[in-house]
Amino acid sequence: MNARDLPWRRTRDPYAILVSELMLQQTQVSRVEPRWHQFLAQFPTLHTIATASITDVEEAWQGLGYYARARNLHRTARLVTRDGADAAATLPGDAISLRTLPGIGRYTAGAVASFAYGQRTPLVDTNVARVLQRVFLPRAKRKVAATENALWELAERSLPGTSAAVWTHNQALMEIGALVCTARVMRCGECPVRRVCATYAAASVKKRSTASTGARAVAIAVQSSAAASRAISR
Numbered sequence: 085m086n087a088r089d090l091p092w093r094r095t096r097d098p099y100a101i102l103v104s105e106l107m108l109q110q111t112q113v114s115r116v117e118p119r120w121h122q123f124l125a126q127f128p129t130l131h132t133i134a135t136a137s138i139t140d141v142e143e144a145w146q147g148l149g150y151y152a153r154a155r156n157l158h159r160t161a162r163l164v165t166r167d168g169a170d171a172a173a174t175l176p177g178d179a180i181s182l183r184t185l186p187g188i189g190r191y192t193a194g195a196v197a198s199f200a201y202g203q204r205t206p207l208v209d210t211n212v213a214r215v216l217q218r219v220f221l222p223r224a225k226r227k228v229a230a231t232e233n234a235l236w237e238l239a240e241r242s243l244p245g246t247s248a249a250v251w252t253h254n255q256a257l258m259e260i261g262a263l264v265c266t267a268r269v270m271r272c273g274e275c276p277v278r279r280v281c282a283t284y285a286a287a288s289v290k291k292r293s294t295a296s297t298g299a300r301a302v303a304i305a306v307q308s309s310a311a312a313s314r315a316i317s318r
């Protein structure tokens with residue numbers, strides 16, 4: 085499986101990663117990419133955005149929609165930099181602290197903590213939830229609290245032991261959900277987790293049993309036709 089070369093995967097700057105995550109919440113990757121570069125050129129640090137006016141920030145966000153994201157980013161920057169007084173301030177490095185900031189939910193906190201700081205922190209977005217559910221809980225009801233909680237627990241339990249591997253692990257899960265195990269299609273043949281996937285195992289069993297039922301039906305048909313031919317020729 086070839087991962088996409090996305091610009092926010094080449095940085096460990098927590099602010100730049102937060103901007104990408106907020107933009108990606110409601111907007112397609114292809115639209116986000118150029119806008120992410122433009123936005124960071126105008127506001128390269130938390131401090132530059134904290135000291136900008138909300139009107140300038142909203143203007144820079146124009147075309148992306150859902151302006152609450154821009155307003156939350158501005159509020160976060162002002163909170164973290166103490167209204168611009170601390171020019172060197174950075175985002176907190178753990179998911180719990182990140183979640184106290186405006187507009188940063190459980191997934192976004194996990195993304196910033198693991199991608200920027202290499203924290204052993206799980207993340208579950210729509211793509212990751214789909215993959216985990218198909219791999220571990222194919223029969224669970226979707227979009228109910230018990231399943232959501234179970235998926236977060238699974239995401240946590242499946243994290244690699246070292247923080248160095250967490251970045252790769254979380255990115256890989258997201259990539260499988262985006263490219264291989266999508267809402268429309270399951271490309272199991274090229275999926276790196278098929279050996280441990282319950283959905284794949286169930287489909288393989290079904291295929292084998294359909295194949296053997298088919299083979300038995302063909303054998304019976306051949307025998308019947310041979311018997312019929314013999315009866316006719318007598």
Ligand code: SF4
Binds near residue numbers: 215218270276278282
């Ligand atoms: S093996 Fe198939 S069903 Fe399982 S995660 Fe991969 S693509 Fe999805």
